Amino acid sequence: MSETTVRTTHPTPAPTATAPTAAAPTAAAPTAAGRPDPAPRGAAGITPLGLFTVLLGAALPLIDFFIVNVALPTIDRDLAAGPALLELIVAGYGVTYAVLLVLGGRLGDMAGRRRLFLIGMAAFGLTSLACGLAPTAWTLVAARVAQGVAAALMLPQVLATIQATTQGAHRARAMSLYGATAGLSMVAGQILGGVLVAADIAGTGWRSVFLVNVPVVIVGLVLAARAVPETRSERPASVDVPGTLLLALTLVSLLLPLTEGRAAGWPLWTWLSLAVFPFAATAFYLTERRADRLGRSPLVPPSLLRLDSLRRGLVMLVPFSIGFSGFMFVIAVVLQQALHMGPVSAGLTLVPMALAFFAASLAGPRLVGRYGTRVVTAGGVLQAIGVCLMLLAVRRDWPDLGILALAPGVAVAGLGQGLQLPVLMRLMLSDVPADRAGVGGGVMVTTQQSALALGVATVGSLFLSLAASTGMRDALVVTLIVQLGLIALTALLSLRLPRVMR
Secondary structure, three states: OOOOEEOEEEOOOOOOOOOOOOOOOOOOOEOOOOOEOOEEOOOOOOOHHHHHHHHHHHHHHHHHHHOOOOOHHHHHHHHOOHHHHHHHHHHHHHHHHHHHHHHHHHHHHHHOHHHHHHHHHHHHHHHHHHHHOOOOHHHHHHHHHHHHHHHHHHHHHHHHHHHHHOOHHHHHHHHHHHHHHHHHHHHHHHHHHHHHHHHOHHHOHHHHHHHOHHHHHHHHHHHHHHHOOEEOOOOOOOOOHHHHHHHHHHHHHHHHHHHHHHHHOOOHHHHHHHHHHHHHHHHHHHHHHHHHHOOOOOOOOOOHHHOHHHHHHHHHHHHHHHHHHHHHHHHHHHHHHHOOOOHHHHHHOOHHHHHHHHHHHHHHHHHHHHHOOHHHHHHHHHHHHHHHHHHHHHHHHOOOOOHHHHHHHHHHHHHHHHHHHHHHHHHHOOOOOHHHHHHHHHHHHHHHHHHHHHHHHHHHHHHHHHHHHHOHHHHHHHHHHHHHHHHHHHHHHHOOOOOOOO
8 A cells, every 4th residue: 555645845824913922933933943844735634534543542542541540449459569559550651651752753753653653553552461461560560661652652643643734724623623532531531441440341350441452452553554644754853862861851850759759658769859850850951952052953942932822831731730630530539439439430420521521622613713712711710610519519418429419510620621621732733833743742742741640649649648647528628629729820821822823
């Protein structure tokens, strides 16, 4: 079968006069070397089947970040893992995934995004199989680390392919679908995990949450070989080895001790690692800035962060993702350990959130067309109302809190989240030149994934520490109040977004 390759040569249209701020460059802004960035030719766009296939690839890594939350108690009983290893089962995947995402985007720009997508998806299927067959807890940790590597190869190609094969209204719809897929995957992962663990298919128990990926990957590989066009950068950049190593050191020195510290009893290595973080982050920034000024190809070009929409969106994405993942972790613990729900009931509690998120995602593009990015601010207000409704339910009905009592708050919060995340993701990449689509997508998803891991490590640790001293109810109340603060910060930051989005 012959292969269609989309290369990037023509500049994308500049933003309309009402959209950019004074500091925002256009989509064809010069690179550090002083050359304009090409954008998609558009001769071979992506078909609906191809778009479905890459969105399937986007869903798998995010589902697997959350799917283990409800399976952890069963894994602990089966493998005698203990708290520290259970944390590593989560952190090994999340940290590796976050560390390598930007490198995965760069490799796709160089070697071809379809090729890297196929390699990453195949590796994701094999590592999922290894997770499902793991005989010991340490084997499962190693398989999860490898699964994170595979996810980092696959996911950046999704955004880069969308950027390189779509324009105008088609790109806006595709990016809205990507944002909806990302949000739904994070909620659906926890729901699916509960159903699979309870179903105990052929006696597989918790193993089914990983084994379910294998047939999905096989279908995805067949579809990708037929429907996903090949794209690559017209001027592929070499791998930035110093930048890659320093980014890895920066993220690991922050995320690993915060994730492992509480379960391990905060040993000396966690404090030493946290002490390394500011120096590693500073060294990374200075190295990348120097490479950018010299016209080289830094892993994360500081000049890319001069794009107003990307920079402001990234700042807003951090508190949103910290609050989202922290809530999902805490609610999984509360429902199963405090309210003694089974895995299925715990999953069903989040169904109203998933349905409301999906409905808001569908309405988002039309609302943005009419009201601009103030839709994001309105989403933050709705999410805050939802959390307040949950707080009232906890104070009123505890310890007899059930699915029906939580449903209104969960649904309204999901509606608000659905008005924020898809719009925000579309906005962040709206001005990224197609020639840098892999890097831009990698930066966005790395920020999201790091913040998701940080949410579990900080909000989750706060909840577990408070639960040990004050009880589950008071710990839940405090963490929901913390989430309200994060929502308020997100909503305030959204006021600085460009009003008009193209």
